[in-house]
Amino acid sequence: MQIIEINTHLLYHELEQPFQSSFSTFKARFHCLVEIICDNGIVGWGECLGSADINAAVVKSMSSLNIGHNPLNIEPIWQSVYNQYRDQGQRGPIHTALSGIDIALWDIAGKYFDAPIYQLMGGAYRMEIPAYATGGFRQEGCDHQQSCIEEMVARVEEGFKAVKIKIGFGVKNDIETIKALRQALGGDIEIMIDANHGYDTIDAIKIGCAVEQFNIEWFEEPVIPEALDAYQMIRARQPLPIAAGETWHGRYAIQTALEKNSVDILQPDVCGVGGLSEARKIITLCEVNHVRLVPHVWGTAVALAAGLHFHAIIPPMPICHNEYSPKLEFDRTYNPFRQSIVTKPIEHKNGVVPVPNGPGLGIEINKSMLKEFLPK
Ligand code: CA
Secondary structure, three states: OOEEEEEEEEEEEEEEEEEEOOOOEEEEEEEEEEEEEEOOOOEEEEEEOOOHHHHHHHHHHHHOOOOOOOOOOHHHHHHHHHHHHHHHOOOOHHHHHHHHHHHHHHHHHHHHHOOEHHHHOOOOOOOEEEEEEEOOOEEOOOOHHHHHHHHHHHHHHHOOOEEEEEOOOOHHHHHHHHHHHHHHHOOOOEEEEEOOOOOOHHHHHHHHHHHHHHOEEEEEOOOOOOOHHHHHHHHHHOOOOEEEOOOOOHHHHHHHHHHOOOOOEEOOEHHHHOHHHHHHHHHHHHHHHOOEEOOEOOOOHHHHHHHHHHHHHOOOOOOOOOOOOOOEEEEOOOOOOOOOOEOOOOOOEOOEEEOOOOOEOOOOEOHHHHHHOOOO
């Protein structure tokens, strides 16, 4: 079996209602899929986290290194491609592009051996993943507190037992929003807060101390991801568990963050950290550093499927009668192609999502839908 073609597919949809995290405004949904075609007709799919057009350019640049190779040599391909590019990027687009390629290679391997990826990677600890609803962005031009609470009440009515909202819109505003959200949802729903590195150390510590009383599950990306010493300081000076990791790509960046005791919860994204191959290595780093691993997920059904296979193979740490299961991040913001590009949508039932059980990623791409969302 040989790789004969590598294509990227850009998916684009302009939003009628743009939404905001602490620092960015999402005016469109824009994602990059990777398609790898083999000489025997097997096709694998992957997805890259982050800027779709940059990822597509880097995947294209990497393609010539892979054509003609046996796609089952996933690890040698990963290592040789990374080695060619490491001087230009030990994190960022080199890793996000390589992630899409790696996931597509695992999809091919699964289809070739007629087995789900989680099986090829050593087997699943769980086949149903409890999910949390991600949302609560600030709708451009709207009152954040009101729209965030309405949205999260709806998610809980849908069956989610845990929700994550965006903060980073001012210390006073954020504290009031979190207080009102806890009142609206009652005591049993888990609440996570994500500042998307919109604060400095002083304000992050202020917020963490102020909202502890509202029983917050974790405080995500309080400050910029480069500031590892600040993460350590925030962990020491406020009471909430600190989570981060979606921008720490590759084993070296993550090892540095773990050595610095930056987080209580590490959040690598399969589509950014270097694909499923690298994600599996990150499991070991978390084990030896004794850090909880709860993956980040953001993208289409391809990213969701890859994330679900990753969730399946994360061992409980420790194995015990009352094991902690890492929750799936399930983005509930508007994205018309998230599910329509697959023949069978990945959905939750009462906040629980099954791991796809077919060969490879266990999904089938609806190719005619890809054309519907071509960038203009
Ligand atoms: Ca985040």
